[in-house]
Amino acid sequence: MTEQRFDSWATGDAYELYMGRWSRLVADEFVAWLGCGSGLRWLDVGCGTGALTATVAARCRPRMVMGLERSTGFVVSAREAAPARASFVVADARSLPLGDAVFDAVVSGLVLNFLPSPDAAVAEAARVVRPGGLVAAYVWDYAEGMAFLRRFWDAAIVVDPAAAALDEGRRFPVCRPDPLHALWTKAGLVDVVVVPIDVSTVFADFADLWEPFLAGQGPAPGYVAALAPSGRDRLRDTLRATVPTRPDGSIPLTARAWAIRGRRPALAVT
Known part of the structure; x- marks a missing residue:
């Protein structure tokens, strides 16, 4: 088994069941934290x-917002x-098909750790944002x-x-405050801040928790798909025994994301 084999993200429906419902909660908190006009x-x-x-379109009344994604299947869903x-474009975060200083804000959600060169992606974000503009993720x-996922x-x-x-x-390891801060400062961004965002992830029952792991998309579901049926059953039963369960069968958990923002330095006044 290889790590890269399990990092595939291709279809929107599987992602929504597994992660999308929680990522939307974080997106709302994240955009509120940015406080952009x-x-x-x-x-x-x-x-x-x-x-x-x-979320940006709903909360920020933007002049325009472009989504860029390397998975064609995800772009179709978007x-x-x-x-x-x-608008949406199929492209690579490490080599943006865009001019310099085009945007006021460049953001990214739950992506950096899946890129082979996250430093290149942050450098590209800093390139296409205007002086004084925001880069956040x-x-x-x-x-x-x-x-x-920790319990899984x-x-x-x-x-x-x-x-x-x-x-x-x-x-x-990039998904921690110090490595994130280092990425932003390496890209020449200033006024860098890292904060936690915590959201509630309440599963209706154990099936609501377990079944998304059977979709085969993403690292943990990809691992489950590669198991023999007996191994999959042992994993399911072990996980079931460790999660907190309320009398009604629901499973109350929380999810934390690390959010970071910084700005491209403004042009010096001469």
Whole structure:
């Protein structure tokens, strides 16, 4: 098994069931935290199914917002529910097909850790934003704060110690405050701030938690898909035994993301 094999994201429906419902909650908190005014030009890098793009359109009354995504399947899903003033482009975050200083704000949600060169992506974001413009992003806290994934990998390692090599908390060290801050400062951005965003992830029952792991898309579901049926059953039963369950069967957990923002330095007045 290879790490890269499990990082595929291709279809919007599977993503929505597994992660999209929670990513929308974080997107709303993130955009509120940015506190941007109306009439700006926005770029959403790695827009996925368009959750963050839609939130910007709803909350910020932008002049325009462009979503950029390398997965054609995700772009199809995003276009189907596209808000007004939004457009979508298939492209790579590490080499944006855009001119310099085009946007007022460049944002990204839950993407940086999946890029082979996140520093290149942040540098590109800094290039296409205007002087004084905003570059901001958020990623899951896989190591500690993303509870349903943390419990999943802890259970997987009990059943299969080799699963430790695939644990997203281990694989994605960039998803912590200090590495994120270093990425932004390396790109020449200033006034850099990192904050946690916590949202509630309440699952209706264990099936609501477990079944998205069977879709085969993303690191943890990809790992489940590669297991033999007996191994999958052992993992399911181990996970079931570890999650907190209310009398009505619901499972109350929380998810933490780390959000970061900075600005391209303004032009010096001469």
